[in-house]
Amino acid sequence: MRKALMIIIATLGLSGPVVADSGQRETVEALLIASGADSTLDAVYAQFDGMFANMAEQLKIEESERASFKKHMQEVNLMLRKEMNWDTLKAPMIDLYMAHYTENELQDMLAFYQSETGQSVVKKMPEVMAASMQITQQLMKDVYPKIMQMSKAYAEDLKKQRVAD
Template sequence: MSSHSPHRRETAMKTWIVSLALACCAGIAQAAPPSSASIEQLLALTGAERLLNDLGGITDQVLRTSMQDASQGQALTAEQQAVMDRMPAKLAALLREEMAWDKVKPHYVRIYQESFDQAEIDGLIAFYASPAGQAMVQKMPTVMAKSMAFMQVQMRSIMPKLNALVQDTLDEARQAKPPAD
C-alpha cells in the first residue's frame, strides 16, 4: 500500500499543478482586453463615426430652437439677430473640429477595451452584423432625434413648474426661523 502512496501523491500533485495552470490561463484569457481590430469592427458596424457626425447637426438644431425660445418676447435688432443666428454655426464648426473622428476614435477604443472583454465584443459584433442589429443602427438616429424633440417639449412644460418650485422653496426658506445661537 505504501508503494502506491508516492505514485498517488505524484499523480495528485501533477493533476493539481495542471489544474492550477489551466485556471490561471483561463483567468488570463478572460481578463485579456479585446483587440483594437475587433473594437474598430464593432464601431464600424454601429456607425459610430456617422453618429458622432450626426450629433453635430442635432446639436445645431437644438441650439437654434433653444436660442429662439430664450429670445422670444424680446425685441432684437437686425444686428443682434444676425449675431444670434451665427452662433449655432460657430458652435457646430467648433464641435466638428474638436470632436473629429480621428481625434476621438482612439479614446473610444480604449473605453471599449476597459469596459468589455473579447467575448462580449464578439457577441456585439454578431448582433450588429445581424439584420436586427443593422436595423437598430439605421433607425437609432431617428429614435434619438424624436426623443430629443420630445424632451424639449417636456422641458418647456416642466420649466414653469420647476421655477415655481424653486421660488416656493426660496420663499419658505426666507420665512423659516433663523438658527438659535
C-alpha cells in the same frame, strides 16, 4: 544564459496582454464602426443646429441681428466639428468600451451590429433618437415650470428656516 532566459520569459509575459489589448482594441473599433458610432456625430451636429434655433428664440434675436447670429452659430458649428470629430473621440471611446465590456461581450455586440437586424438598428437609430429628443424636450417644457416653482418654494422655506435658526 539564465539571465537571458529570464529576460525572454519576462518579455513574453509582458507582450501577451499587449497583444490581447491590441486585439481587443481592434474588436472595439470594428464594433464602433459597425454600430455607426463614427457617423453618429452627424446626428449630434444636427441636434446642435436645433439647439441653435432654440437659442435664437430664447435670446429673442431680432431680424436685424439674424445675420450676425447666423455667422456666430456657423463659427461655433465649425469649432464643434473640429474639436468633436471621430478622430478625436475614437481612442477615448475604445478605452471606454474596453473598460466596461469583456471580449466575449464585444464579440457578441459586433456580431449583432454586423447582422441584418443590427444594421437596421443603426440605420433607424438617428431618427429614433431625434424623435426621443423631441419627446424629452416637449416633456421638459411642461416640467421645467414646475421645477422652477418647487425650487422657488424651497428657497423661500430655506430662507425662513435660516431666519428661525
